Amino acid sequence: xxxxxxxxxxxxxxxxxxxxxxxxxxxxxxxxxxxxxxxxxxxxxxxxxxxxxxxxxxxxxxxxxxxxxxxxxxxxxxxxxxxxxxxxxxxxxxxxxxxxxxxxxxxxxxxxxxxxxxxxxxxxxxxxxxxxxxxxxxxxxxxxxxxxxxxxxxxxxxxxxxxxxxxxxxxxxxxxxxxxxxxxxxxxxxxxxxxxxxxxxxxxxxxxxxxxxxxxxxxxxxxxxxxxxxxxxxxxxxxxxxxxxxxxxxxxxxxxxxxxxxxxxxxxxxxxxxxxxxxxxxxxxxxxxxxxxxxxxxxxxxxxxxxxxxxxxxxxxxxxxxxxxxxxxxxxxxxxxxxxxxxxx
Amino acid sequence: xxxxxxxxxxxxxxxxxxxxxxxxxxxxxxxxxxxxxxxxxxxxxxxxxxxxxxxxxxxxxxxxxxxxxxxxxxxxxxxxxxxxxxxxxxxxxxxxxxxxxxxxxxxxxxxxxxxxxxxxxxxxxxxxxxxxxxxxxxxxxxxxxxxxxxxxxxxxxxxxxxxxxxxxxxxxxxxxxxxxxxxxxxxxxxxxxxxxxxxxxxxxxxxxxxxxxxxxxxxxxxxxxxxxxxxxxxxxxxxxxxxxxxxxxxxx
Numbered sequence: 261x262x263x264x265x266x267x268x269x270x271x272x273x274x275x276x277x278x279x280x281x282x283x284x285x286x287x288x289x290x291x292x293x294x295x296x297x298x299x300x301x302x303x304x305x306x307x308x309x310x311x312x313x314x315x316x317x318x319x320x321x322x323x324x325x326x327x328x329x330x331x332x333x334x335x336x337x338x339x340x341x342x343x344x345x346x347x348x349x350x351x352x353x354x355x356x357x358x359x360x361x362x363x364x365x366x367x368x369x370x371x372x373x374x375x376x377x378x379x380x381x382x383x384x385x386x387x388x389x390x391x392x393x394x395x396x397x398x399x400x401x402x403x404x405x406x407x408x409x410x411x412x413x414x415x416x417x418x419x420x421x422x423x424x425x426x427x428x429x430x431x432x433x434x435x436x437x438x439x440x441x442x443x444x445x446x447x448x449x450x451x452x453x454x455x456x457x458x459x460x461x462x463x464x465x466x467x468x469x470x471x472x473x474x475x476x477x478x479x480x481x482x483x484x485x486x487x488x489x490x491x492x493x494x495x496x497x498x499x500x501x502x503x504x505x506x507x508x509x510x511x512x513x514x515x516x517x518x519x520x521x522x523x524x525x526x527x528x529x530x531x532x533x534x535x536x537x538x539x540x541x542x543x544x545x546x547x548x549x550x551x552x553x554x555x556x557x558x559x560x561x562x563x564x565x566x567x568x569x570x571x572x573x574x575x576x577x578x579x580x581x582x583x584x585x586x587x588x589x590x591x592x593x594x595x596x597x598x599x600x601x602x603x604x605x
Numbered sequence: 606x607x608x609x610x611x612x613x614x615x616x617x618x619x620x621x622x623x624x625x626x627x628x629x630x631x632x633x634x635x636x637x638x639x640x641x642x643x644x645x646x647x648x649x650x651x652x653x654x655x656x657x658x659x660x661x662x663x664x665x666x667x668x669x670x671x672x673x674x675x676x677x678x679x680x681x682x683x684x685x686x687x688x689x690x691x692x693x694x695x696x697x698x699x700x701x702x703x704x705x706x707x708x709x710x711x712x713x714x715x716x717x718x719x720x721x722x723x724x725x726x727x728x729x730x731x732x733x734x735x736x737x738x739x740x741x742x743x744x745x746x747x748x749x750x751x752x753x754x755x756x757x758x759x760x761x762x763x764x765x766x767x768x769x770x771x772x773x774x775x776x777x778x779x780x781x782x783x784x785x786x787x788x789x790x791x792x793x794x795x796x797x798x799x800x801x802x803x804x805x806x807x808x809x810x811x812x813x814x815x816x817x818x819x820x821x822x823x824x825x826x827x828x829x830x831x832x833x834x835x836x837x838x839x840x841x842x843x844x845x846x847x848x849x850x851x852x853x854x855x856x857x
Contacts, residue, residue, distance in 0.1 A: 359692045485711030489703060491693040495655050495686050499758070500706040501679025545691040545737060549711065 291553055292317055298561050302341060303566050306333040310576045331464045340567050341465040341560040343526045346473040348516045348559025349480055349552065351533020352386050352540075355475075356491035356548070357511045358412070361410070361541070362597060363521040364533030365401075368427035371528045372434040373404025374520040375454045379438055383445055390524075391502040397520035404434060405512055422595065456582035457527035459567055473518045477556060480514060484548035487511060491546065527582055531589020532559055538596050562588075606631050607652060607761065607795070612661035614647055614817075621647045622760050623663070623817035631666075631760065632796045633809035634787045638801055638828075639836055644817040645797045646687060651762050652795075653684035665761060671830060679707035683757035687765040687797075688751050697749045698734040701725055704756030724756035728782060743770040751779070755786060762786065764796045768803065776800075780807045801853050805829050813837040829853060 306329060313333060316327040348535055351364035358368070365371045377400025381393050388396075408430055412423065435455070442451040480487065489497050490507045497504045522529065536559045544551045563581065566588060570579040609627040622644040629635055637645045650656040652663050654670040665682055678770045683704070695703075701724050704716040712719070720759065725731045728748045738746055747770055754762055764783070769778045776815070784807050786792045798804045804811050805825035812822040821833045828834070828852035834842040842855045 276776060356693070361692065485703075485706065488693060488695075489706060492703070493689075493692055495684075496689075498655055499653065499677060499679065499684045500703065501674075501676035502706070541694050543693055545699070547695055547699045 262567075287550070291557075294333075294554075294557050294561075297493055298341075298557055301561065301564055302337050305337050305340075305564055308568055308571050309333065319432050332462070335464045336459050336462045336567075337564070339470055339526060340461045340563050342470040342474055343457075343522050343529060344532065344560040344563030345556035346470075346477050346518050346559075347522055347529045347532045348536040348555045348562075349477050349533075350518050351559075352537040352548065352552070352555050353480055353511050354515050354533070355537055356487045356546075357508055357515075358423065359491060359493065360420065361538060362420070362424035362534065362593075363427050364531070365515060366528055366530045367424055367431060367534065368408040369404040369430040369434050370401045370408075370516060370519045371454075371523055371530075372431045372438065373407075374398070374401040374516075375451060375521040375528070376400055376404075376434055376438045376441075378454055378524065379441055379445075379447060379451055379518075382447065382450065383441070388468075390419070394520060394524055396523060398517045401520045401523075402512060402516035404430075405516055424597070427461050453527055454523050455528050456580050457522075457585065458578075458580040458582060459526060459581070460578050462526070467525055469521055473521050474515050474537075474561040481552050483507075483510065484552055487548065488548045491548075525556045527580075529563065529582065531593050532563065532585060535589050535592040536562060537597070538592075588600070606664075606666060607793075608664040609648070609652065610662050610664070612648070612651055612658045612663060614644070614651060614656065614659050621817050622658075625814075625817070625819055627812065627819055627822075629793070629795060629810075631793050632787070632791070634783060634796065634807060635810045635812060636804035636808040637795065637797045637812045637814060638799070638804050638837070639814035639820075642784065642816075643814040645814050648814070649684070649763055649765050649795070649797055650686070653682060654678060655684065655686070663752045676707055679757070679759075681759050682761040682763065683754040683759040684763040685750055685754045685765060685767065687769060694737055694739060696735055696737055697730055697741070697752075698725070700738060700749055701730075701734075701752045701756050704753035706757075707757060720756050720758055724752040727733040727755060727786070729778075744772065747771060748775075748779070751782070755790075755792075759792070761793045764794070766797050766799065767801065768798065776803065780788075783807065789836065801829070801834070801855070805851055805853070826851065 311328045313328050318329065354365060354368065355361055374397040377397040380392060381388060381396040408427055411426060411430060415422070415426065425445045438451055442448045475585055486502060486507045489500055489502050490504060494504045497507070537555055540551050540554045540558060544554055566584040567581045570581050570584045573579055607629040609625055612620040612625045625648060637649065639645050648657065651658045652670065657671065665678065668678065670678060698721065702713060702721050704724065705713060705720060709717045725734055728751060730748055730752055732754060733741065733745060738749060741749065747767065748805055751764065754764070767779055771779055780803055783794050783796060787794050798823060805828065808825055810822070811825055811828040813820050813828055815837050820837050821828055829844050831842055831844055834840070840855065842853050845852050847852060
């Protein structure tokens with residue numbers, strides 16, 4: 261064998277000029293390191309909790325520790341990683357579609373609409389199977405997002421700050437409608453379980469739906485360039501021969517379905533889709549093909565850390581992750597908003 | 606060849622482009638001039654299928670822009686709009702590389718990379734390739750957008766007021782660059798300009814619009830007469846012969 265087979269050379273050299281190779285290499289190194297760090301954190305997180313799970317007990321005892329690990333801790337960690345990465349990715353997608361940095365599913369009415377849809381289906385068809393309820397929630401989420409886009413279109417003045425404010429107002433209105441209905445129907449607790457993310461109820465058999473969002477995240481990654489192009493605006497997208505409407509529909513569909521699934525399984529994780537993409541954008545820019553892995557990793561990492569904090573801060577009780585995220589996220593949101601607006605002004 | 610056939614565009618009751626007939630042969634640099642509100646940008650947007658016409662049609666090399674698939678047209682015609690503020694944070698190289706999207710669908714081949722390098726080089730951006738757009742001056746950003754449009758490697762390049770935000774030095778550089786794109790790269794460059802002297806000095810052909818209609822068209826020498834300019838701008842403009850080229854003194 262004197263010459264390498266053509267296929268192999270194609271694999272090794274993905275059409276990059278030698279001058280750019282070191283940068284790409286360093287990037288990959290950082291990404292790998294972050295992956296490893298997240299994996300270590302994930303493994304460690306399975307040892308945090310009320311029930312005693314340690315390496316020793318795993319090896320020694322007859323199976324309680326192992327049961328806890330397999331039925332509760334591992335599913336919980338998996339759910340955290342899946343939900344965290346997905347909500348961060350949906351955030352970046354909706355930011356591209358709306359062309360505004362300060363929106364995410366829970367600040368434009370998507371999440372609230374999913375909750376309202378679930379509430380309505382619980383009242384009208386309590387016996388409906390989970391996939392049916394989920395479908396209703398997804399359709400409601402899509403309707404809420406379209407309502408937001410419609411409101412945006414009808415508002416003459418669009419500034420960086422008015423767009424998220426409109427979204428927050430719309431979310432507030434939809435949330436108020438839900439609360440009113442839930443109050444009348446004595447379902448406030450149920451509603452709050454959707455609107456406040458919480459991983460304490462995650463056990464094997466109750467979270468597997470989340471693997472579907474992993475598929476959606478993958479679809480976003482495969483079509484990443486389209487979302488970046490659409491993020492440059494309708495004219496640029498059209499000029500580059502991309503069907504703006506198709507990408508818009510794809511993105512809205514993914515965001516709505518993913519948000520609905522997360523709301524059903526875990527509950528809302530506020531501000532995640534806002535904070536993570538903004539931080540990644542500052543560090544690595546918005547070329548999604550390059551930045552999406554970071555968004556997914558940091559999203560998963562942030563939720564993991566917040567969840568562990570929630571488990572530890574009032575040990576042996578738990579603070580729901582939605583609360584921890586809400587505090588961390590709101591602070592970060594305000595910081596980003598104020599920093600940006602002084603930049604622009 | 607770009608053929609504009611009886612194109613009309615209205616915004617409400619206002620007719621912005623009024624039954625325009627225009628034929629632009631392939632090759633060379635064509636300037637579209639005219640006062641504010643003459644319909645220049647609207648016409649350019651219709652040709653680039655960014656806006657639908659209310660009546661009439663536009664053919665680019667025989668392809669009707671309203672019905673030709675977007676990606677087919679994107680390999681023939683590239684366009685840069687006037688307002689190109691981006692909310693996405695991209696490096697110069699990333700932006701220019703997206704000009705290759707119609708050819709590569711995001712997976713850059715060696716050929717694509719070569720086109721990107723050439724476009725960066727052509728606009729003098731090679732040293733700035735790794736910088737983010739928000740770290741550039743307005744003029745550099747403008748050049749980056751033009752580089753993106755050039756990297757798209759299309760027969761027709763449409764630019765809407767590319768001299769906006771540019772100082773004298775960079776405005777001249779930009780005009781020279783477009784001239785070179787026409788001469789050396791063989792592109793057909795159609796550009797909306799406000800400065801008639803730039804238009805006269807660099808164009809092969811000038812199309813003058815007013816109130817949504819083409820008033821005069823022809824070579825720079827044909828347009829640069831007090832009579833023609835009066836018809837377009839409704840101003841008395843003296844035209845002087847400076848070193849063999851017509852120069853309109855519209856300042857005083």
